Amino acid sequence: MATLRAILFLLLLAVRLPGEDLPLMQLVEELRADFRWEPYRKIGTLARGDTKVTFRLSSDSLVINHVEEKRAGKIELKNGALYASEAVAAFLRELFTTTIEGPTISWVVIDPGHGGKDPGTNHSHTVDGNTIRLVEKEIVLFVSKELQALLAARFPDKNIILTRSDDTYLKLEERVEIANRIELESEFESIVFISVHANASLNPATYGYEVWYLPPEYGRGNLLAENLAGIETEELRQILNTMKDEEFTVESVLLARSILNGFDSTIGGLSKNLGLKEESWFVVRNAKMPSVLVELGFVTNVAEARLMADTAHLRKMAVGLYNGVTAFIEGFEGSNLP
Numbered sequence: 381m382a383t384l385r386a387i388l389f390l391l392l393l394a395v396r397l398p399g400e401d402l403p404l405m406q407l408v409e410e411l412r413a414d415f416r417w418e419p420y421r422k423i424g425t426l427a428r429g430d431t432k433v434t435f436r437l438s439s440d441s442l443v444i445n446h447v448e449e450k451r452a453g454k455i456e457l458k459n460g461a462l463y464a465s466e467a468v469a470a471f472l473r474e475l476f477t478t479t480i481e482g483p484t485i486s487w488v489v490i491d492p493g494h495g496g497k498d499p500g501t502n503h504s505h506t507v508d509g510n511t512i513r514l515v516e517k518e519i520v521l522f523v524s525k526e527l528q529a530l531l532a533a534r535f536p537d538k539n540i541i542l543t544r545s546d547d548t549y550l551k552l553e554e555r556v557e558i559a560n561r562i563e564l565e566s567e568f569e570s571i572v573f574i575s576v577h578a579n580a581s582l583n584p585a586t587y588g589y590e591v592w593y594l595p596p597e598y599g600r601g602n603l604l605a606e607n608l609a610g611i612e613t614e615e616l617r618q619i620l621n622t623m624k625d626e627e628f629t630v631e632s633v634l635l636a637r638s639i640l641n642g643f644d645s646t647i648g649g650l651s652k653n654l655g656l657k658e659e660s661w662f663v664v665r666n667a668k669m670p671s672v673l674v675e676l677g678f679v680t681n682v683a684e685a686r687l688m689a690d691t692a693h694l695r696k697m698a699v700g701l702y703n704g705v706t707a708f709i710e711g712f713e714g715s716n717l718p
C-alpha cells in the first residue's frame with residue numbers, strides 16, 4: 381500500500397499545472413487528512429483529529445470546525461481535478477501542523493540543592509554506638525542522579541539534565557539560569573524545574589516529606605518581559621505576565637501534588653506526607669516555568685536519618701519522585717490530545 385501511495389503521490393506531483401495552484405489531493409496526502417467530496421453540492425471536507433475544514437468549490441471562504449470562517453482563497457476544479465491556491469495551501473498547512481503538535485515537556489531540569497562549600501543542612505546521630513552523619517548536599521545529589529537516570533530511560537526523547545552532577549558549588553541564580561537559558565524549539569514545549577533538598581528541624585520528632593511551590597500572590601515581575609518585547613502597552617504586558625504566572629502556578633501545584641502521590645506510593649509507609657506548601661523560594665520564584673522544591677525528609681529525625689543513610693531508601697525516594705514526575709508529564713502531554 382505504501383508503494384501505491386508513493387506512486388499516487390508522484391503522479392499527483394507530475395500532473396501539477398504550471399502556476400501557483402497545488403493539486404488538492406497532494407495536499408491531502410501531505411497533511412495526512414481524510415478527504416470527502418460531494419460532487420452534487422460541490423462541497424469538500426478535509427479532516428484530521430479534531431480539525432475539520434469544509435469548502436465549497438470556487439468560494440473563497442473555508443469553514444473550520446463548522447463555525448469559524450476563514451477567507452483564505454479558492455479551491456477550483458480544473459481538468460477534472462481539484463486545485464488549491466497557494467494561499468489556501470499555506471493556510472491548511474499551518475492549520476493542520478498547528479493541531480498536530482500538542483504540549484510537550486521537552487526538558488526536565490533537576491536541581492540537587494547546595495554542593496561544594498555549601499553542604500546544606502547536616503546532622504549526626506549515634507545509633508547503637510555508631511555515628512551516622514547526614515549531609516544534605518550528598519543525599520540530594522544521590523537522589524537527583526537516580527531520578528535523572530530513571531527519567532532518561534523512560535523518556536529518551538526528552539532532555540533530562542542536572543544543574544550539578546558532582547560536589548560543585550552553584551549560586552542560586554546560576555541554578556535558575558541553567559533552566560532559564562534553555563531555548564525551546566516551539567511554543568508547545570515546556571520545561572519543568574525540580575529542586576531537591578533535605579530538611580532539618582529544631583524539633584527532633586519532626587519527620588516527613590513535603591513539596592513546595594510558588595504561591596500565586598508572588599508575581600514574577602518582569603521576568604517574562606523580554607519575551608513580550610513586541611507588545612506595546614504596559615497594561616497588556618502586565619495581564620499577560622499575570623496569566624503566565626497563573627499558568628505556571630497551576631502546573632507547579634499539579635506537579636507538586638503528583639510528586640507527593642509518588643512518594644506516598646514508595647516511602648509512604650516509612651515516612652509521612654507533610655503536604656503541599658507555598659513558599660517564595662528563590663530557585664522556584666525565578667524559574668520561568670512550572671517549578672517545585674522537594675524536601676525529601678528530615679536529617680534531624682533519628683528514624684528518618686537512618687533511612688536516608690541507606691542508599692536503598694534513597695533509591696525508593698528517587699522512584700517516588702520519578703513516579704510523580706512521570707504522572708505529571710503524562711497528564712500534561714495528554715491533556716490536549718483529541
Ligand SMILES: [Zn+2]
Nearest residue numbers: 493500577578
Ligand atoms: Zn536545602
